[in-house]
Amino acid sequence: MNIGILGTGSMAATLGGAWVRAGHTVRIGGRSEAAAQATATRIGAAGHGSLAEAARFGELVLLAVPAAAAPELAGRLAAELAGRTVLDCTNALAPGADGLMLATPAGRSVAQQIAAAAPEAHVVKAFNLCHESIWTLDRLEFAGAPLTVPFCADAQPAQQAVSALITTMGCTPLPCGPLSRATYLEATAAFAIGAWWSGAEPRHAFPTPGAAA
Template sequence: MRIGVLGTGGMAAALGGAWARAGHEVFVGGRDGAAAEALARRIGGAGHGTPARAAEYGEVALLAVPAGAAPALAEEHAAALAGRTVVDCTNPLAPGPDGVMLTTRAGESVAGRIQAAAPGAHVVKAFNLVHASVWDLPAGAFGETPPAVPFCADDAHAAERVAGLITAMGWSPMPAGGLDRAVYVEATAAFVIGVWWAGGSPRLAFPEPAHPSA
């Protein structure tokens, strides 16, 4: 699969690198040409250029920029993104007096704002619940049972593409509903990251019962 990565930061490097290792063709687009070239070289075998070229590069485009900039970037390249699967991995978060807080309004998600900004695209919310460094781990690093990647999508074909990307990385796809459910995934990120920052382990908050149907 051909994937255009818009951004040159940690998530662009981690996901772009993981997809390149899985055999996908990756193109890095950045406003800073030197940064895009450096990341492409780090990924190995990736092309590089402008965000516009990345937006029109392949079947999938990853928006790996700060959450506040993602909708405007999608609007800027809306024509190129039309018909493509657009992956939003951002988290609209900021420190607050009582911990990590969402910067979006109640009931609003960044993924939804991206979809509104590029209505011809097929936006999928995914890859926002773990630290960028985790995507660098090899398949099988978590034992026999692969961890899951929740994702939200309205378009069935886009959902299938993202599920394929997740599986190729050695993870397990976890469909979490339509794009209107992205608000819950983003809120979950606020909880998870807040617990990390406080020195805790979020996974301890989700023990599974021995008999879920009981």
């Protein structure tokens, strides 16, 4: 697949690197050409350029920018993103008196805000639950099983494209329903990251039903 990445930070580099290793053609787009070139060189991407150029390049486009900036950027590039599958890997989180909290209005995920800003794009919430370091691993397998990647999407072609992308990474796609359910993935990130920060292991809270059989 041709994948355009909007952003030059850690998630752009680690996910982009994972996709390069999986055989995809990646182009990095940034506000700074020097930063885009540096990230592209670091991961072995096929090219770099402006944000608009990366958006036009990708069959899939990753928004790897801060959550607060993602809807505005999607709106600014709405024409370039029209008809494309747009991946939102962001988490809008903020520490508070009660712990790590979602920094979005109740029931209004970042992914839904992006979809509203670029209504002709096919927005998918995905890749927001793992720390950036996980995507640097050559083998995405834990406890003897491939990593599962949950995602939410409305359009069937986008669901199929993201499932195929996840599979090429050696992972298992987990469809979690339409984009209206993206708020649950974002809330799950708040729960999991908060648990990790406290020194706990959130996966131990989710034994499979079969474990009781």
